[in-house]
Amino acid sequence: MRAPASEGYVPRRERNVVERSPAAETSRTRFLRGFGAMLPLWLGAIPVGVAYAVAARAAGIDTGPAQLMSLTVFSAAAQLSAVALIASGAAWPLIAGTALALNAQALLLGLAAARQTRPSLPARLLAAAFLTDAAYAVTASGRRFTLAGLLGAGVSMYLAWNLGTALGLAAGGALPSSRRLGLDFVAPLMFLIVLVPLVRGRAALCAVAVAAIAAWLLPHVVPAGVAVLGAGLAGSLAGAAWQRRDAGGRAAAPPDPRAVEGA
Amino acid sequence: MSTVWITLIVAVALYALRLSGFVLPEAALPRGTESALRFVPVATLTALIVSGLAARPEESTPRLLALGVAAAIAWRSGVAWLCLGCGMGVYWLARLL
Numbered sequence: 001m002r003a004p005a006s007e008g009y010v011p012r013r014e015r016n017v018v019e020r021s022p023a024a025e026t027s028r029t030r031f032l033r034g035f036g037a038m039l040p041l042w043l044g045a046i047p048v049g050v051a052y053a054v055a056a057r058a059a060g061i062d063t064g065p066a067q068l069m070s071l072t073v074f075s076a077a078a079q080l081s082a083v084a085l086i087a088s089g090a091a092w093p094l095i096a097g098t099a100l101a102l103n104a105q106a107l108l109l110g111l112a113a114a115r116q117t118r119p120s121l122p123a124r125l126l127a128a129a130f131l132t133d134a135a136y137a138v139t140a141s142g143r144r145f146t147l148a149g150l151l152g153a154g155v156s157m158y159l160a161w162n163l164g165t166a167l168g169l170a171a172g173g174a175l176p177s178s179r180r181l182g183l184d185f186v187a188p189l190m191f192l193i194v195l196v197p198l199v200r201g202r203a204a205l206c207a208v209a210v211a212a213i214a215a216w217l218l219p220h221v222v223p224a225g226v227a228v229l230g231a232g233l234a235g236s237l238a239g240a241a242w243q244r245r246d247a248g249g250r251a252a253a254p255p256d257p258r259a260v261e262g263a
Numbered sequence: 264m265s266t267v268w269i270t271l272i273v274a275v276a277l278y279a280l281r282l283s284g285f286v287l288p289e290a291a292l293p294r295g296t297e298s299a300l301r302f303v304p305v306a307t308l309t310a311l312i313v314s315g316l317a318a319r320p321e322e323s324t325p326r327l328l329a330l331g332v333a334a335a336i337a338w339r340s341g342v343a344w345l346c347l348g349c350g351m352g353v354y355w356l357a358r359l360l
Contacts, residue, residue, distance in 0.1 A: 047344035065266040072274035077304065081311055082273055088318070092269050096276045098311070103280055104303035110284015111292065119285070128282035182354060185326060188315040189333055189350040195308040196337035204305050211306035215313035224318065228310045235306025240299035 027148035034152025037138045042160040045134075048076050048193075049164015050171070051186050055080055057172040058183035059087035070165040074158055075132070077102040077194050080187045085225055087184070094225030101232045109136045117147040130154025203243035211235025325357030 049070065056066035061083055069079050078099035085095045109131060119127065127147055135153035139145055199208055214234040218227035312330065316323055333350030340346075 044343045047347065051347055061266055065270060068267065069270045069273075072270060073277055075277060077308065078273060078277060081307075082269065084311070084315065086266060086269060092264055092272055095269055096273050098307065099273045100276055100280055101303050101307040103277055104300045106277075106281045107284045107287075107292075108297060108300055110281060111287065111289060112284075114285045115289065124285040125282065128285050129278060131281045131284075182322070182358065185322075185329070185351065185354055186347070188312050188326070189329065189347055189354075190343075191308045191312050191315075192330055192333055192350075193337050193343050193346045195305065195312070196334055197341055198305050198308070204302065207302040207306045208309045211309040212313045215310035216317060219314060219317055224314055228307065228314050231310035231313070232303060232307030235309060236299050236302035239302030239306065240295065243298050244295075 027146070030146045030148035031152035031155075033142070034135075034139055034146075034149035034154075035156040036152075037142060037149075038135065038153040038156035038160075041134055041138065041157065045157055045160040046164035046167065048190060049161050049166075050168035051190050052076060052079050052083075053165045053168025053172060054183055055187045055190070056083045057169070058186065059083040061086065063169045063172070066169055067162070067165055070162050073099070074130070074161060075099065075103055076161075076190065080190050081228075084184070084187045088224060090223075090225040094223075094229065097229050098225070098232075101229060104236075105133060106131055109133065112136070113139075113145070113147070113150055116145045117150075119147045123147055127151050127154070130158055132157055201243075203239045203246065206242040207235040207239030209235075210238035322358070325354050328357045329354035 052070070053066060056069070056079075057063075061069075066083075069082065073079050073082070081098045081102060082095050085098060110128060113127065113131070113136065114124065127150055130151060131154060135150055135157055138153045139150040142149060195208075199205060211231045211234060214231035215227060218230050222230065316326055316330075319326065329350045332353045333346045336342075336349050337346045
């Protein structure tokens with residue numbers, strides 16, 4: 001991995017400011033501050049990484065591919081849904097579609113981050129790789145929103161996530177038969193843990209209710225993977241409709257820093 | 264298709280999604296879309312939990328109990344490993360009874 005806070009990622013405008021004012025912090029300092037600000041969240045991310053590893057092994061996925069997924073996908077919800085769907089034999093478009101749906105918010109986070117920092121193209125390409133809800137929330141709660149800070153927080157979470165995965169995979173061999181232990185239940189529990197902090201306000205509750213009913217009914221008429229995506233779509237449309245109906249709609253709250261990685 | 268290929272496809276799709284916010288002009292997203300996008304993860308997570316329950320009807324009672332306990336703990340504390348530990352504990356206990 002390249003040194004993520006090198007000069008190349010600092011917009012020219014900011015670079016001049018740094019040169020003129022010795023008191024101004026470098027992007028290296030910002031990166032390290034973002035990295036450090038994420039450290040308390042390692043306590044949450046590592047056990048989730050372990051849980052993902054256990055769920056992946058329970059789904060019959062080998063150690064190498066399971067770690068590869070943490071290294072390349074880097075999203076708890078997407079990875080847990082992927083291993084559950086792979087185990088149920090779903091086709092790849094459904095697996096990718098579900099992963100995208102679970103991370104739909106990343107589009108909004110990227111828009112917000114780009115608006116606040118106006119980064120260069122290489123900086124955008126790099127920052128996008130490590131963008132998660134938690135990194136955004138930690139950076140937004142700091143003194144100043146900088147791209148170097150966002151990157152530091154993201155890289156920090158990336159290390160924690162992969163460390164947790166590696167620990168879970170290493171411990172996996174010591175576990176007795178995952179089927180008898182019902183370890184496939186780890187995935188739905190993790191979905192719930194990611195979900196609860198996100199449910200704030202009546203519109204979100206409405207989205208949950210509609211999605212739950214649709215997910216209960218749809219499998220009777222369509223395959224399971226399609227049902228999940230359809231229920232997700234129905235729920236989000238219902239939530240959006242409820243919010244529009246609410247007089248003016250209060251400004252949506254920023255992502256919760258408590259939320260675990262990558263919801 | 265092998266797990267590795269599926270992993271790489273998901274990785275590329277997610278990277279494209281994460282990058283899209285950084286490179287799209289702000290005007291690209293109509294207001295209504297923005298509001299709906301906020302609820303997609305919430306609704307999809309719910310759908311995944313419910314479809315997981317529906318797929319294992321013989322285990323629905325212990326799983327519902329465990330999900331209820333885990334939800335209460337997640338609501339009060341937000342500590343992931345505590346929710347997970349208690350959820351699995353309740354699930355195993357309820358399966359024994």
